[in-house]
Amino acid sequence: MISPYRKTTLLNRVAIASLGAAVVFAGSASARTTQADIDADATSTGDVLSWGIGQQGQRYSPLNKVNKKNVKKLVPAWSFSFGGEKQRGQEAQPVIKDGKMFVTASYSRLYAIDSKTGEELWQYDHRLPDGILPCCDVVNRGAALYDDLVIFGTLDARIIALSQETGKVVWRAKVDDYKAGYSMTAAPLIVKDMVITGVSGGEFGVVGRVEARDAKTGKMRWIRPSIEGHMGYIWKDGKKVENGITGTTNATWPGDMWKTGGAATWQGGSYDHEVDLIFYGTGNPAPWNAHLRPGDNLYATSTLALDPDTGKISWHYQYTPNDGWDYDGVNELVSFNTGGKKLAGHADRNGFFYVLDRTNGNLENAFPFVNRIDWAKGVDLKTGRPIETGVRAGDPTKSKDGKKGESVFVAPSFLGAKNWMPMAYSPDTELFYVPANEWGMDLWNEPITYKKGAAYLGAGFTIKPLNEDYIGALRAVDPKSGKVVWEYKNNAPLWGGVMTTGGGLVFTGTPEGFLKAFDDKTGEELWKFQTGSGVVGCPVTWEQDGEQFIAVPSGWGGAVPLWGGDVAKKVKYLNQGGSLWVFKLSDV
């Protein structure tokens, strides 16, 4: 780099920075979010700083001002419209800091709102190109806070860091080419002053990866691909250095198939500061037609435990080896401690609930959390591998015309016994609250070859409900016994996040438009409120001026109306929306 050039650039930056200094420094001495604040997020009740209400992902708040006795008096404090015509799925989890709420909405929009009054402070509407390729609705799941920045990913695969004060862009990074199918929908994670992100696009044959950037500047720190054979990199003194191939090339993938192998890291990760590991789920291997890729197909449908300093894989656990059902493994891994053990729970799309030792990835327990699982009889606790039943869609090359393999009916469906919507864990009851769905699918394979930017499935499918009266089931699951302690059945599939509190409550939304509160021990429905559109967002709670507030986005959408097949009749009268609701106890 030429030094005079660099000097001037720096000087210019200083000049620009000084213009905004009055705004930036006014009252922001306490407003800066530090890594220590984020690590303590699960126990700090005056703010919500991270995806998961604490980066261990328990979605548990110790707040108990709203509790089983008084939850019936919960009333709206304010409501906020996301506006415009862009009313699609609102899957975000808001974050709150020093009286400011930051919430994302469909089409890569971000709003800053006064968390007491609901007044808008500013909004950022990302200009999206026409060619974006989101597979499963134009959602966004939330932003991350770091220092004086609010950071989120966009559908055209960019990371945008905005000033919390002004909403102006401070830095932006291009992650990848949206025309090849890359996009971003997950909330970023902040670990050791880095912003950690994945990529969406597993339906287009992109290769998943986890990336770390300096959270203050956006400069690259490391990159770890999620499919074996791909090189990882680390940046040392600004130079990109090879940091070892992921896995061993061709160990579990045939030929060149690993080059477009999927395993998108689209769900966002969690960070456990107790074991200093980042946990990232990986999606399905591509294409869906598993006959084209014999082998386990590492590291698809897995949880990866990554060393935050180097991005190297410390351990992995694969839920569905040689996935032939699109049993994407991105679902969150939630840390919990019990009996002196550091464990973690994961409810997979494939119907099994897994309890792992989070220090090494060893399987401690695995059991079904839905009523019907066709593809496997169980999970062998010694080997950690599923005991398959052989219910796999046929190989199209063995069919008469070579165009369509034998179709099978299999449960769960590819939309999963549980999809992206995050579950909650209460250290009070030691139960997980899992938003489950009971459905199956007819599934068949078709020939497919990779083409940039085109869907890379090689499968056909249609989803069917398994029961007349319900698809969704919120279940309280005991990770020790594997028993379902209580359940709440819902007509339409559940698609929203769950939260539990020290007040003994479990909150979740329904596509029918209700935010509901349940007794955490019995499952009794104690309160509900109709928000006007389906709730597929993630509830949060915080305390402000002595009152406990609860917020949830409302706005029906997500993958179900797009991919739901025969489920359509249960959801066709659900109307779209786009708003945020905030509740508190009635004053009267």
Added chain:
Amino acid sequence: MIKLMAPGMLFIFLYCLTPVAHTEEVSPDPLDSVMWKEMRRSLLGDAPVVFDDQVRVLLPGDAEDSMNVPVLVDATALGKVTRLLVFAELNPIHKVLEMEPRQSKPLIGFRIKVQQATPVRAAALTPDGQWHVGGHIVEAAGGGCTAPSLSSDNEDWASRMGEVSGRLWPGDQSTRLRMRIMHPMDTGLVSGIPAFFINRLELQDNAGDLLTRLFLYEPVSENPVITLDLPKLNVVKVQGEDNNGNPVQARILAGLSGDKK
């Protein structure tokens, strides 16, 4: 020539009637615009203002294309100018651009969108703290700010976004620069398309020293074409960004098309 102030008697009369000591307008607005007082209050503040023909604003009397009205602002007759502000009063978004001329002449050519017939004015701040204002009215059929940009009809607009083409014409005293930057410059007033525009451009010499700085706003036409008069140079660097943080970077050479980002 300076059209300086109305008769002193009137000034004193007005001053006595106004309880707050505020620099009140005394010379009548030559364009007789209903928006002038508001523009002055919101954009020029309390600094003294004169209408001054030395600030030349050249533009067509009738806009043939409301989305592309060529404008040339030339305040070189004033000598040193520290800021140059261009605004279109009857546009839904008034501010068009700001320039800190620094090493460049206080002269800039560009194209704007107009929503209806409007005064287009330029205000030049001289080192004595005086604003000098010139302007003209452009007649227009209208709708330039609320019609979608042509780029937004083209699905491929994003692939060329940020591309810069341009050329330097060396003169005896200075170098003329003309460049075009590919960008939709969306106003945010078209349903479903958020405001998306280049908001900062810096021109530097080859060593990285600042020549001039520009702040653009939504009314600048898509794919902005900008003309500047710079000191004698062989290479000009262009650095900037839009309101989404997308960078603009180029080097423009004499007699050649600028290399793209």
